[in-house]
Every structure is written in C-alpha cells, then in structure tokens.
Amino acid sequence: MLDERNKKILCAVIQSYINNPDPVGSRFITKKYAFSLSPATIRNIMSDLEEMGFLSQPHTSAGRVPTDKGYRFYVDSLYSGENQSDNRTFVYELTEELESIKNDIDTLLSETTKRLSNFSHYLSVALSPKTGIATFNRIKLLKHKGNHVVTVLFTDEGLIKNRVVDVDSELTQRDLNRISAYLNSEFHGCTLDEIRSRIIKEMAKEKVLCDRLISRAIRICREALSFPYGDIFISGFSEVLGLPDFSDVEKIKEISRAIEDKHLIVKLLDRLSEVEGVQIIIGSENSVAEMRKFSVVASTYKEGSKPIGCVGIIGPTRMDYSKTITMVDIAARFITRMFSGR
Amino acid sequence: MLDERNKKILCAVIQSYINNPDPVGSRFITKKYAFSLSPATIRNIMSDLEEMGFLSQPHTSAGRVPTDKGYRFYVDSLYSGENQSDNRTFVYELTEELESIKNDIDTLLSETTKRLSNFSHYLSVALSPKTGIATFNRIKLLKHKGNHVVTVLFTDEGLIKNRVVDVDSELTQRDLNRISAYLNSEFHGCTLDEIRSRIIKEMAKEKVLCDRLISRAIRICREALSFPYGDIFISGFSEVLGLPDFSDVEKIKEISRAIEDKHLIVKLLDRLSEVEGVQIIIGSENSVAEMRKFSVVASTYKEGSKPIGCVGIIGPTRMDYSKTITMVDIAARFITRMFSGR
DNA sequence: TTTAGCACTCTCAATATCAGAGTGCTAATA
DNA sequence: TATTAGCACTCTGATATTGAGAGTGCTAAA
Structure with a gap:
C-alpha cells in the first residue's frame, strides 16, 4: 500500500519531527535528506501521506506533523528494518549505571527508574512484582x-x-x-x-x-499482608519539564494529571504485564483516556519464564522511539537478570 | 513604629492578597474591610507602608503587593494577636485523617506528607529521623x-x-x-x-x-548501615500546579528545580531540625538560594525531648500562613505522639 | 512523471489603540 | 491638622491591524 519511496519520505518526516518539534516542510526534506526530488514532488507525496492518515497539518500552509498512525508505521518499520546498531554509547553507559545497583527489590526498581529517566529525559515508571x-x-x-x-x-x-x-x-x-x-x-x-x-x-x-x-x-x-497490591515507582518529572513538548502550562498539567492518579498507571502497566517483551502504545491507542496524548514504551521483567512486573517510559508521542525501546529493553533485561541471580 | 491603624490596614492588604492574588487597591480595602476611611486616606497610608518596605507596587498605578518584610510582620502579628480559634473544621478533619495512620516510620512519614499536601494544597515534606x-x-x-x-x-x-x-x-x-x-x-x-x-x-x-x-x-x-542519611518524603506537586501562583511555566520550573535537588531540602530541613517548634522562613529569608521565592513552614518532631526530625510545608510566599502553621503543628505533634506511643 | 512558477493561506511578531483600574497631588473641608 | 473629593496621569491588558515569512496547492511546461 505504500511504496518504498513513500515509506522513506514518511520516515524522514517523522525523524525530522522527532529531532525538532517544528512542522516539517517539503523544502526542508529535500535539503536535509538529499532525495533527488524537488520540493514540489515531495509536496505531492506528503499530500498523499496526509490523505492516508499518516501525517497532518496543524493548519493550511504549515508543514506536516506525524499522526499517531504515522508514528505507529514508523515504529513498526523500526523492527523490520535493519535494527540500528545498538552499540551506541548510551547502551554501555546505561548498562554500567544499572550494574552498580544492589539491594532489595524496592531499591532496585526505584534506582532503575531514576537511571532510566536520567538517560531518556522522559518519565520512567516501574511496577513492583504483583504481590x-x-x-x-x-x-x-x-x-x-x-x-x-x-x-x-x-x-x-x-x-x-x-x-x-x-x-x-x-x-x-x-x-x-x-x-x-x-x-x-x-x-x-x-x-x-x-x-x-x-x-x-x-x-x-x-x-x-x-x-x-x-x-x-x-x-x-x-x-x-496488608500492603498495597503493587508499588509503583515514578521518576523524571523534572526531566520532562525541560522538553519543548511541555512548554505550556496546559501540557504540564496534562502529564501531571496522567501520573497523579497512580492507580491508572498501575492498571495500565498491569495489563501490559501479561504480554512478554517490549510493548509500545502510541497516543490514542491507549485504553487509559488520560494518557492518550502520550506514548508508553514498556517491557516486562520475569522470574524464570514468568512475567511478574513491568518497567517503562512515558513521554510525548514525539519521542525517540528507537532509543527509548532500547533503553527499556536493557532495563527490563537487567531486572530479570537480578531476579534470577539471587 | 507602626500605629494600630496602620497595622490593621497592612494586615488587611496582606489577607486580601492571600485570598486572591491581585494587587490590592485602596478602594477595595475601604469596601471590603469597612474602615471608616476614604480611599484617599488609605492611599496615603499604603504609600507610607510602601516607603517602610512592607508593600510594593508591581508598577505605578497598580495596587499594592506585600513584600517578604510585609509577610514577616503579618506572621509575627499572628502569634501576638489573639491566636485565632483553631477549632476550625479542618483541624478535626486533619487530625482524624492522621490518626488512621499506622505502621513503621517510613509509612508514617509518607502518609503524613500525603495528608498534609492534600489538606494544604501546598507541597509537603518530611525528613526521616537523622540516622x-x-x-x-x-x-x-x-x-x-x-x-x-x-x-x-x-x-x-x-x-x-x-x-x-x-x-x-x-x-x-x-x-x-x-x-x-x-x-x-x-x-x-x-x-x-x-x-x-x-x-x-x-x-x-x-x-x-x-x-x-x-x-x-x-x-x-x-x-x-549503608542507607541514605535521611530519607526525604515529598508530596503534593500536582496540588501546587492548581494554584494561581504557578500559572506560568517559569514558576513551575522554579519550584520543580527547588525540590529536584533533594539534597538541598535535606540540608534546609536538617538545619531546621535543631530548633524546637514551628519555624517560618519567608522567601528571601531562606539561606537556600533556590527557595527564595517560596516560603517554608516547618516543625520538628521529637522523641522524648530530643528533636529528631522535621516535617513541613513549602508554598508560595503568598500562602495562608495561619492555616499552614496550624497544620504543620498538628502533624508534628502527631508524629511525636506516635514516637512516644510505641 | 517531475518540476518551475505563482497565487494563496496561515502564523507570528510587532505595533497601535483604548477602556479600566489605580495612583498621587492639590485644594477644600471638618 | 487630619481627612477627603476631584482630577490628571500612568500603566496594564485585551483587541485589532499590519506585514514578513514559510509553506502549500495548482497549473502548465519539460
């Protein structure tokens, strides 16, 4: 349904938007991504992509912005494509940071979320093992x-x-x-x-x-036995305040509202805890209404082969999915390893 | 240095500003607080009070706003004046809420801060006993x-x-x-x-x-023994987001920055832990630079007669001091009681 | 099928305007 | 002498106006 060229352009638009939250124009694409095509051609293609629901315009005569469907396509293509070299520096750094964590489960999870939010600059959450x-x-x-x-x-x-x-x-x-x-x-x-x-x-x-x-x-x-069903650890609120996506008060209140009711996050992560591996929920795909403006990347950690808890990152839909997925994966594997290690 | 009438007017201005964060004009004072004086007279007095440093004008021809010195005067006069009837409803409600808390120190403190921020709508903090x-x-x-x-x-x-x-x-x-x-x-x-x-x-x-x-x-x-020197409990960020004082992003970042570095709060509370009873730090009086735009009301809790930790509230300088002081006092006494009770 | 050219649209920043609220001062008043 | 009425003045904040800039869609040519 989408030929190779269109895919490339769609991904270019999304990547550009992820790097910099300005609507992406046709001229910019030709300059930055050296397709041997004129802006006019790009315009036609982008118009097609918009019609198909992958992109949208904040207003006539602005550049284009990805829709949730666009992000979904982008994320799915990340998996199929040659999974980019994960020997990026942050992989080593994060792993090393994590390795220094010892101690009981609560400390383990709270320290892990701290490191994750530090590295990702997004909000990081973890659900303790279902008691x-x-x-x-x-x-x-x-x-x-x-x-x-x-x-x-x-x-x-x-x-x-x-x-x-x-x-x-x-x-x-x-x-x-x-x-x-x-x-x-x-x-x-x-x-x-x-x-x-x-x-x-x-x-x-x-x-x-x-x-x-x-x-x-x-x-x-x-x-x-009368302790809460699953503790939740949240870290990195001050990180997201620094993001351009949260430069106005309404947005800040939105994300604050989304995490205020910890119950909601528990419910969400609880549901994610049932499926193995990294899961990605983009914006409106979320079943929790309060979180429909954000994306969630989460993965389960296991004891033996049984998933028992969940760790993840919450950020704007315009998040660096590739990096985030890698980080969450590393963190989940790390926690799993700590469980089997003792 | 300040005659009775001036005191009354100063307090009226401050109280009005605490109720509603608009600069207070002379006409408003005459209407609301039924001094038998004309706006013109009030203006003269307010001008005097400004000269003495208790009030300031955001700009010529706006109403007046209290300075930190003004708040200080107001707070001090709260003590000397007939200490308003503390049998206000929230006293009972808060006490009752607190009484339901059981369990170990950490839970006790974290639950207490939650209740405090709930009731005050400000940020609430507690420092666990110095280990x-x-x-x-x-x-x-x-x-x-x-x-x-x-x-x-x-x-x-x-x-x-x-x-x-x-x-x-x-x-x-x-x-x-x-x-x-x-x-x-x-x-x-x-x-x-x-x-x-x-x-x-x-x-x-x-x-x-x-x-x-x-x-x-x-x-x-x-x-x-290798646990942190003093745990800190913070609660109520989402509460302060609702206050008019935090309606722009810069303010939000400011308070977020103030509590981001928990080390700073520990240092501050640590210093407060040495003196007994409720202490009030207004804006620029704070030795911690990052907190000079906020006020802190804190009190120590004791074991026997020895102060061992600290609980408090951080809010805008325009806070309801009277209510806040009462709340912090109740919470500190409650924690003290729990310590001697077991 | 691609592209150059062009008219059109929309935003954003800068500027102007004006009602409203509040002040300070002066002169009259009790 | 302390208080007050009256008035000119100042500053804000909301609203409207304008113009540059960026980007689009469409048409016609390559």
Whole structure:
C-alpha cells in the first residue's frame, strides 16, 4: 500500500519531527535528506501521506506533523528494518549505571527508574512484582517495643516486606516463634492472594476463634499482608519539564494529571504485564483516556519464564522511539537478570 | 513604629492578597474591610507602608503587593494577636485523617506528607529521623536464597531498615545468629554514626582481618548501615500546579528545580531540625538560594525531648500562613505522639 | 512523471489603540 | 491638622491591524 519511496519520505518526516518539534516542510526534506526530488514532488507525496492518515497539518500552509498512525508505521518499520546498531554509547553507559545497583527489590526498581529517566529525559515508571501472585516463603516475627511486633515477610521471588503490627497483649519472642512456625507450615508455597482469601475464611471458623494462638497468628498475618497490591515507582518529572513538548502550562498539567492518579498507571502497566517483551502504545491507542496524548514504551521483567512486573517510559508521542525501546529493553533485561541471580 | 491603624490596614492588604492574588487597591480595602476611611486616606497610608518596605507596587498605578518584610510582620502579628480559634473544621478533619495512620516510620512519614499536601494544597515534606544519631538497638540476620542475607536493623527510635547483603560464602542461620550476637553485644547503645566510624577503624585492625567471624560481621554490618542519611518524603506537586501562583511555566520550573535537588531540602530541613517548634522562613529569608521565592513552614518532631526530625510545608510566599502553621503543628505533634506511643 | 512558477493561506511578531483600574497631588473641608 | 473629593496621569491588558515569512496547492511546461 505504500511504496518504498513513500515509506522513506514518511520516515524522514517523522525523524525530522522527532529531532525538532517544528512542522516539517517539503523544502526542508529535500535539503536535509538529499532525495533527488524537488520540493514540489515531495509536496505531492506528503499530500498523499496526509490523505492516508499518516501525517497532518496543524493548519493550511504549515508543514506536516506525524499522526499517531504515522508514528505507529514508523515504529513498526523500526523492527523490520535493519535494527540500528545498538552499540551506541548510551547502551554501555546505561548498562554500567544499572550494574552498580544492589539491594532489595524496592531499591532496585526505584534506582532503575531514576537511571532510566536520567538517560531518556522522559518519565520512567516501574511496577513492583504483583504481590498477589508472589509465593509465600516464610514469615519472621520479631519482638519490638511494648505491644509491637515487626513482621518480615519473604517470598520466593525475593520480595521482602516489613510491617509493624500492634498486638493486644505483650508476647514473648517464644510466643512469636510459635506463631511464625504455625504460619510458615500453614502457608508455605501459597501465593499471597491465596493466603489473603484463606485468612478471610479462617477467621469465620469456630476453631480459630477459640484457639488463641491461631487467632493471633491469623490476625498478625493479615496485617503483615496488608500492603498495597503493587508499588509503583515514578521518576523524571523534572526531566520532562525541560522538553519543548511541555512548554505550556496546559501540557504540564496534562502529564501531571496522567501520573497523579497512580492507580491508572498501575492498571495500565498491569495489563501490559501479561504480554512478554517490549510493548509500545502510541497516543490514542491507549485504553487509559488520560494518557492518550502520550506514548508508553514498556517491557516486562520475569522470574524464570514468568512475567511478574513491568518497567517503562512515558513521554510525548514525539519521542525517540528507537532509543527509548532500547533503553527499556536493557532495563527490563537487567531486572530479570537480578531476579534470577539471587 | 507602626500605629494600630496602620497595622490593621497592612494586615488587611496582606489577607486580601492571600485570598486572591491581585494587587490590592485602596478602594477595595475601604469596601471590603469597612474602615471608616476614604480611599484617599488609605492611599496615603499604603504609600507610607510602601516607603517602610512592607508593600510594593508591581508598577505605578497598580495596587499594592506585600513584600517578604510585609509577610514577616503579618506572621509575627499572628502569634501576638489573639491566636485565632483553631477549632476550625479542618483541624478535626486533619487530625482524624492522621490518626488512621499506622505502621513503621517510613509509612508514617509518607502518609503524613500525603495528608498534609492534600489538606494544604501546598507541597509537603518530611525528613526521616537523622540516622546518624539514632541509637542502635539490635540487628537481626536472616538467611535468604543462596549467598544472600537479609539484615533487619532496629533502633531505639523505632527505625527499622532492611537490606539484602551478599556474603562470600553460604552461611547457616546458626552462623548468622552468632554474627548478630557479636554485633548486638558490640554495638548496643551506640549511635549509628559511632558505629560507622568504629567500623572503619576496626577494619584496619590485625585482629579483625584474621578472625573470620568478626571480619564477616563487620562487613555485613557496614552494608546494613549503608542507607541514605535521611530519607526525604515529598508530596503534593500536582496540588501546587492548581494554584494561581504557578500559572506560568517559569514558576513551575522554579519550584520543580527547588525540590529536584533533594539534597538541598535535606540540608534546609536538617538545619531546621535543631530548633524546637514551628519555624517560618519567608522567601528571601531562606539561606537556600533556590527557595527564595517560596516560603517554608516547618516543625520538628521529637522523641522524648530530643528533636529528631522535621516535617513541613513549602508554598508560595503568598500562602495562608495561619492555616499552614496550624497544620504543620498538628502533624508534628502527631508524629511525636506516635514516637512516644510505641 | 517531475518540476518551475505563482497565487494563496496561515502564523507570528510587532505595533497601535483604548477602556479600566489605580495612583498621587492639590485644594477644600471638618 | 487630619481627612477627603476631584482630577490628571500612568500603566496594564485585551483587541485589532499590519506585514514578513514559510509553506502549500495548482497549473502548465519539460
């Protein structure tokens, strides 16, 4: 449907627009991209491309600007084309930066998003492993001041969460050990979701109400599991403020609104978490209405072969897709590696 | 130096400007605040106040706007004047919101900042207890997958930090118990700063290098202590975007720049942490250059009688000081209470 | 099929105009 | 002496006008 020449010109327009957010004129294309064609010919072609929905004009007699459909074509052609040399300097630099990150999952993800936004100059997000499907490994209860107990929850995936839980009366460490032993034997190998629903059932039972140990154990466990379903890490707001795409207040409010409700991002990334590999959502393709003016590049990270979370970049539709895709891919692979490494 | 009438008019101008960010004219004052004086008289007085540096004109023939000195006078007079009835509805509401917060310090502070920014519509910040002066209570080492150890550090103040630490070879829980027993006896009652410096000294010693247990213990402990000096919690960026004071991009970038470098805020709050009670820094009074266009209201929270951290609000100099001061005070007292309560 | 030429369109920046709001000053007033 | 009415003056901000510049679409020639 699009001959080779038209494709090249479309990509040239888009690339030029990505480099510099001014509507692209026919003369500029002939100069910059040395097709041996006159501006008039380019004009005809661009007019065709507009008719096909790949380009649009902000107004008659301005240059052309890519539509979401145009970006989609461009991104798809990135994959088919000779995947540009990824031995660009930033690949090494980013990899090196990431390698220096150690520590628990939360730190890992928050540091990774920081590096990603630093390198990309876009907003970077990461969703922590879905806690629902994480597998309970064991729980450790430690006595703390007075009636307070510190719970340390381990999952097979390496998720470590601690909470401070109030109990009705002062318990000895011995009591706590008995409680944790009970919980560990009871719930070993279950997913947290399973445990949550089992707790609800258990609490209704006669037996539980009578046995103080069990009822205490159940209550403590419920508290220990009462953390948000998936933490989200966001970084790089100040980066996007520097972009020409966010030079007016309305745009800034828009993106701020898009990330304000973290719930929305969680929902979006959650959906993306189900498919493996890098995914790209361009502008109006997004199912979340608030994000239809932006593009999302995201990829899942895995534990073994199971995708468990998601890392990505949010930026203007006019983003450097090629670079962004590479970065997100590197970050996702890195996180995956860290998971299997420990 | 300022007679009663002038004071009243100055406060009226400032209050009006706080309600509505338009330069205040003489006619408006007579109408709104029913002084039995004509606009002309008010004009004379306002002219005097300008000469004294309390007000300024954006340009000839605009109304007047308070200067930082004006705000300072206003704030000081808030204290001396009959402290307005704090049984305003938001006091109850905020208190109630806060009371619902449970859990460890980090959650406590992050939730408190969220509530504060929600209620104030300004940016809210909190500095976690200075880890340097926190007192080591005990450390717990838990075996994790492979060569990984989870460290759980308790301080007397209730700070709980966990880290994942790599060790050179696989250790049994028994080994770990011995190591933690060593550390607990060695460092009990020391501040973390003391421990850090002692570790550096120890590592150079002959004895340590030879004894595997000790050298391992020291290394693990060093890792366990390698968290940032003071975490900072910031909330409410989207709130300030809604304020008329941030209706142009430059202003937004300014405040974003002010909080971008968290280091600066830490430094500022750190300095504030030394004095007890609510402190107010208005615009140019700030020692941090980047924050001279904003005002800061902050208060310390204490453990026992010792200030250990800080919570505050950052907003435009044109902020509702009275309300803000009350809110910060409530939040600081709440956090203090939570500390002594456990 | 491509291209040169040209009339046309639209934006953006610069400039002019004007109502509105507020001031400062002067002279009258209580 | 302190206050006030009146008035000329100043500055902003919204609106309209203009013209250069960039880019287009169309037509006719190559």
